Amino acid sequence: MATESGSSEPVDYIERTRSQYDALGYPPYAWVHNPDSPPFTPLSKPLDRSRVGLICSGGIYARGQTAFHFKDDVSYRKIAMRTPRHELRVTHFAYDLQDARQDPAVVFPARTLAGLADAGAIGAVADHAYTFMGGIYSSRKVREVLAPRLVAECVRDEVDVVVMVPV
């Protein structure tokens, strides 16, 4: 268990959410649980010849776009991968935004991926990344409404792999 100086074990956010909800008198949060072995697609080509996409759930939008709201928002934003950092915004109800607003790359590593493409470590980055607002309480809406749209966008963009960045 954790000591005063902290544990080297990862924080168990499922357990902490349960404790918090208990204290608030809420029913337990129904975390997504997929016990079966996940589908697995081998890479089709080496990364230095692959086009890499990016999907982030940290509530990132670009200046000029409509911001997310905090109530089961299943909308998404299409953001140019090389958008200057001063045009990126971050808004979310459930995590400390200070560092993400200082440097959006901590939750939206588009700049990092673009740099690796420029250096030849990956073949290319997609022209656009996709962002949405995590903390959607309906996992059914994520599975049936949002996820298929994001998959379709990635297929249309002809990306080979996608880096996913939740918060």
Add this chain to the structure above:
Amino acid sequence: MSSAHSITASVNPPRAVFLDYPLGHTAGRPDDLAEQRHIMIDTLRALETIQVPGTIVPLRYRWSADESWKETAMRPGKNKTGDTETRDDRVARHAEPQYQLEEDRDDADPTCPTCVFPEG
């Protein structure tokens, strides 16, 4: 990429890396571009090397010399100052757009072609 090991293990994606940083830093710390780059290179390497579906590769980075940040993470009753009674530090769940800057509201394009609102 994940900074919440238990949640990612439950969702069970085909491939994952785990960065043991406070929530809100899934891809590194602010303005440390060198570390952000290393973290992404390690992430992409895991993408290439993971062979067993459901593998979560731990990345070897430490947020701080000690692990005290883990004591207060998502424990509003034991926050940093220790003198708050609140049990919930999340903000209200408004159904209106929540702009970071008020001027963003004026700059927002009402017909925004890159904002997609799926039905359902």
